Amino acid sequence: MKKLVIIPTYNEKENIQDIISAVFALEDDFHILVVDDSSPDGTAEIVKDLQKEFPHYLHLSVRKVKDGLGKAYIHGFKWAIENNYDYIFEMDADFSHNPNDLPKLFEACLNADMAIGSRYSKGVNVVNWPMGRVLLSYFASKYVRFVLGLPIHDTTAGFVCFSRKVLEEIGVDNVRLKGYGFQIEMKFRTFKKGFKIVEVPIIFTNRILGESKMNGGIIHEAVFGVLNLKWKSIIGRL
Numbered sequence: 001m002k003k004l005v006i007i008p009t010y011n012e013k014e015n016i017q018d019i020i021s022a023v024f025a026l027e028d029d030f031h032i033l034v035v036d037d038s039s040p041d042g043t044a045e046i047v048k049d050l051q052k053e054f055p056h057y058l059h060l061s062v063r064k065v066k067d068g069l070g071k072a073y074i075h076g077f078k079w080a081i082e083n084n085y086d087y088i089f090e091m092d093a094d095f096s097h098n099p100n101d102l103p104k105l106f107e108a109c110l111n112a113d114m115a116i117g118s119r120y121s122k123g124v125n126v127v128n129w130p131m132g133r134v135l136l137s138y139f140a141s142k143y144v145r146f147v148l149g150l151p152i153h154d155t156t157a158g159f160v161c162f163s164r165k166v167l168e169e170i171g172v173d174n175v176r177l178k179g180y181g182f183q184i185e186m187k188f189r190t191f192k193k194g195f196k197i198v199e200v201p202i203i204f205t206n207r208i209l210g211e212s213k214m215n216g217g218i219i220h221e222a223v224f225g226v227l228n229l230k231w232k233s234i235i236g237r238l
């Protein structure tokens, strides 16, 4: 079974080499696709150098402009489908998601269609995030559950394993939201198609190196994007 970890990057020069090494240090044979939005800090050049060491396992797609994490993942999903991967993972570059948890997400996905590395399925498992960010994220998940009736504790989670058929059936070109809203939209579309979703408890650790790309626009898009998703689902346009 072919497994691909998609890592979107924007200015991750401090993290990219270590995260790639950590994935390739696992016993399992994960491939990696880095989707970089022409990071000014030269992230893609570091990946190009590493490709010499891992020519068949490490792939790189460079997009011309910064266009949000969601669009980067959609680009990666299409690439994964074209290249016949069976299981496709989303993972941040900054070690917020522990690469050592990849095998347990994969195991869980073998008995489901989508496995979510969840911060909130067993209490609140977030380390070193400012309290404001924890509260925002936790209550955002509650808001999404309430509005969309989505039976998931961590609706904005960005550490996910999909079986290929999920991506094929939801039609990734239909996904519109770009930021955290993208994570919500992917889960809602997967749920609406009747796929089996499981949550696997993980510990999310705030990044040590580099900066988060979160901004007010991303939050705004998520709040209104959820209402729009609800509307589309009511009128049967999802």
Ligand SMILES: Nc1nc2c(ncn2[C@@H]2O[C@H](COP(=O)(O)OP(=O)(O)O[C@H]3O[C@H](CO)[C@@H](O)[C@H](O)[C@@H]3O)[C@@H](O)[C@H]2O)c(=O)[nH]1
Residues within 6 Å of the ligand: 007, 008, 009, 010, 011, 012, 035, 036, 037, 066, 067, 068, 069, 072, 091, 092, 093, 094, 096, 137, 156, 157, 158, 159, 179, 180, 183, 207, 211, 212, 213, 214
């Ligand atoms: N290619 C590309 N990558 C991006 C972009 N914006 C962010 N990224 C990459 O996406 C990953 C996550 O970005 P962060 O900016 O560190 O995200 P965060 O604020 O910590 O958000 C995390 O938690 C959210 C929920 O609380 C998640 O919704 C989100 O997906 C992510 O996991 C990192 O690898 C970062 O480089 C972009 O516009 N383009």
